[in-house]
Amino acid sequence: MKKYKCVIFDCDGVLVDSEPLANGMLVEMANELGANIDLDFAYKNFKGNSFQSCQKIIKSIAKVPLEENFETEYRRRSFEVFSKFIKPIQGVESVLKSLTIPYCVASSGPQDKIKLNLQKTGLLPYFENNIFSCYDVQRWKPEPHVFLHAASTMGFTVEDCVIIEDTPIGVKAAKSGGFDVFGFADEYTHELFEKETTKVFTHMNELKGILNQSF
Incomplete structure (x- = not known):
């Protein structure tokens, strides 16, 4: 892998x-x-x-x-x-705790919304200043600009990074930027993600295992 x-x-x-x-x-x-x-x-x-x-x-x-x-x-x-x-996605904090490589968040929402939701769920300390918004670059998914901006600011190439997404629009944005993308699938998206993403998972425990094999 x-x-x-x-x-x-x-x-x-x-x-x-x-x-x-x-x-x-x-x-x-x-x-x-x-x-x-x-x-x-x-x-x-x-x-x-x-x-x-x-x-x-x-x-x-x-x-x-x-x-x-x-x-x-x-x-x-x-x-x-x-x-x-607001609540955190079940199991995601365990994923963040297990990571030994840099990570960040890149979202379509404005900065104040991202920070509010991360703060209310107790996840904000994991990200510090590594928070990127489509509003920062004034370009929105399915365009890839927010992901490209995040990767560049973090100091990595597209090939160095993997995107974690849960929507077809987000997956399209990642792929159009040349990124690998892991799809967090539900009943609406599982079949599509099987075809369109690098990996598919349905629970954060699965993602934790996949990522631990990926670096």
Whole structure:
């Protein structure tokens, strides 16, 4: 197996269990505008997507213009929910403790969201300043720029790094940047990840074993 020198983690759905909360809030706010969607729709259409893309989808379904403060209100309401209910992904802290090579997080969310969720789940000390956001580079997945930025800033080449992702959009971003990518699969993504990722796993215990063989 290829030996890696750096691990780049996505945040939402990989480090923190934020997807039900974040997507639930998007469903709530979209339905307030008459969209009539559910969480299953959100997972299929919003998960891993940029907020700008999510807004476009909501606008097209609700058929009404979104208020200028839609994102600001979403951030306010979702941050309240994160602060009360966010949890780490089961087993991920054990993975982080086992790593003997550098690692970082690269996420589509803004810096304050990433730091809030890592802080609330007790994971922030593991990452210190090694936190990278699509908002830093103003380019969003499926473009690879946030991963390229993270690798370069950490001092590694693309070939040195492996990406840990849980969404098809994130996997596409990693692959378009030339990275190997391990897919954290669920019922929606397992079949696709079997075809599209370097390795597939469904629990962090599996990832821990895979990574321990990879450096």
